[in-house]
Structures are given as structure tokens and as C-alpha cells.
Amino acid sequence: MANPRDPTDPTEQDTPPPPVPYGTPDAPRIAVRGEAHLEVDPEIARITVTVGARGKDRRTALDDLTRRNTAVLDLVKTYGDAVERLETGAFSLTPELTKHGRGERVRTYHGAVRTTAELTDFTALGELVTRLADHDLTSVDGPWWTLRPDSPAHRDVRQKAVHEAVQRAREYAEALGTTLDALLELADIGAENTQPAYPRPPAARMRTMSYAGATEETAAAPLDLEPQRQHLHASVNARFTLRPPRL
Template identity: 75%
Template structure:
């Protein structure tokens, strides 16, 4: 007895899946919601570069170690005002004589770079002035920023969603109808498309370098925090009740 092959039903289209561009029975609206906030910064970063120079490697290294310890000790005296303290690059290298034959070492030069993040801006002006008052010490900053988990980012995202809903409702009202359902909500660029760029906020970086400590303590700098610009964008798609055209 010969068995007949099983018959498989022909595949049918999934009628439950909405059409990509809507249908007359479920017209689709696509909008973009944007939010722009201007808020106070939460942290300030300063960079400190300590240098040393000596006729031999050991002298340069000893001076560099001493000056680096002085900077770290000063930063640590500000306690919780300095939230993060990191040592970055360290270099020590020979300097060749400009004149004469052969590779003759004239001196050794070294440097250490330290980055500090502060949350107490009242201590910032005094600290930067005291650091700049140290021998062969360069201070760069401050640069202002928000924390990665700042509530300002969440506020901007919520406002962007509300803006998308408001715009979609306006389109629907222009056709004398209403929204029916949310089909999709996504960050701009989440689907693989290029995100819309925003202009970068101007930096607020200052550099101060002193060759020797002043005889009298310098007055603290008056540093005004730079307001931060927070942006958020979302793409949203809705269906609406079919309008009468």
C-alpha cells in the first residue's frame, strides 16, 4: 500500500500584522518628538599637569614625585567636594642637546596628569587658584557636565514623548478625527538610521601655568558654571480613526 504525501496548506498572509504604511481602515501617522532643556551642571572637571626637569633622570623623577604628591595631598584636603580623582598619563624622557655631535642628553623632563571631578562649586575657584600657585603646575578647566544618570536626561525623554503625542493629535484633529493606537515608539537612530546631530555646546576651558609659587596667596577665581543643554528625540507612529475626506 502506497502512502500519499501529506498535503501542506499554502501559506497565508498574516492579516493581524499591520501594513507598514497603514491602510484606509487604519491610517497611520508618523511624527518626531523633540525636547531641549537648559539646566545647571552637576560636576566640574579640572586637569592638572605637574612637570619637572633635571640634569639627570633621578633628579627629575624625585622632583616629579614630590610635586605630584603635593598636588594629590591638596586635592584630598577638600574631602567630599572632590568626588573623583584619577592619575592619567605619566612621562619622563631625555632631552637631547641641540648642538654638538652625537646623541648627548642635556636634561630629563617628566610630567604627570591628574584629573579631578568636583561637585561642590563653591570650592572650585579656591582650589584651582591654589593648584595654579604651585611650581611647574598647569591647570586646565573647568569643563562642566551632567552625570550620565542625571534626572535631566529622563525629563528630556519624557518631554520628547509628550511632544510626539501632541503633534500626532494635532494632525488627527486637522482631519477631524482622533488617534486610535500607538504602533511604534523609538529613539531616533534606534532602527539603524543615522541620528540627527546636535551642535556641540561651547567649551569652557581655561589654562593657567605658573613657574613658581607666589609670595602671597592669590585670590580665588570667580568661576560661573556653564548651563548644560540636554536634547532628546523620539520617532512615533500612530493609527487613527479613518477620517471623512
């Protein structure tokens, strides 16, 4: 015969059952998804400037490359606070060998330096890229428009997705004649930049292969660059319990 239960023994006291991973009649569950989209102006424009040089001997190519790279850096720095970041990304000086003849003979040397600049003043951007493209053996790529990683727009779109999830859950609860009771889970599916519905064509590459610097009289007019709007998207999954409805 089993021993009688001792109610004073803590091991004998009733313990609540573990929570179940599904709803019950006393605590029905609801799962919803909240999504949000925002379209905002960009905060940064990024361009890449590649300066080239070539010469029959290594020293001549290197001297020309140094001079042209210095001219590009000096020009970019004249725009002051409009330039948020200026970085040199790559340097190369490569010999080109002759295709015919015995032995390895260098025909010419090719040099290149790549620099990336980020601007926050888009009014100065059009003028800068035009002046850069007027430099000898210089190519300009971009602009690429983007937001800062800590931009308030990222927070806004995430909060909007959460509000959408709560609102959707309340609407379901209202349809059942009840209200939300508690939040069980909120999962961030991810917030990321997405391509616009009708993406613009890639930015044109502005290149000059001239061998004479532009003068004030022949300088090209500044380009009129239209900033590309940034599209943000965020999604969340949310689970709630409901107060038992009367069906």
C-alpha cells in the first residue's frame, strides 16, 4: 500500500505544469507578422577615383602617378566638411613585357591608385566629380547613395514594423470579441535596404583620357546629380496570448 501524502513535505507540494508550446482554451495564442517600408533621402554619396600613369621606365611612371594622385587628394580636401571620409584603397605599378623577342624585356609600366571619398553635401558633389574627371588619366565611378549605419531611419522602420504587428493582433482579437493579454515572443526577421520597385540604371562612369589639364575657360559645367531615394524594409514575428473569447 502506498504511503499517505504529506502536505508539509515540499517535494510533495503541487507544482504548476510547464508551459505548453501551443495555445489552450484558457490562454489562446495568436501569431502575427508586422512589416514596414520607408522611403527616405540618402545621407552619404560615395565615389571612387582611379588615377593612372604609364611610362617607359619605372621611375617616370611612379613620379607621374604620385603627382596626379596628390593633385586629386588636394582637390578633394578643398571641399572641407562636405567630405566626410577620404581613403586610399589600392595601389599598383605593373610592368608590361614585350610580346616578341628573346628574354623578358619591359615595354612600359602601368600605375594606378584608387581613392574612395564619401560626401554629405550633395550640392558640392556634382562640381567635384566634374573637376575630378577633368584630370589626366583619371576615372570617376559613382555616386553610390546610402544611409549611415546608425541612421534614425533604421530605428523608425523597425519600430513601425512592431507597431504594425501589435495593431494586426489587436484587430484579430477584436474580431473575436476579446483583447490581447500578454506578449510571448517578438522575433526580428531582419531590417535591410531593398532595391526600389523601379530601380534606376547604374551610375554612369565618368572618364577622361586627356593629356592636358583643363583651364578655367574650358572647365566643364558641374553635373546635376539627383540623389537616389533609399528604400528600407523591416519585418517582425510576434506571438500574443488572448483573453478567452466567448464564441
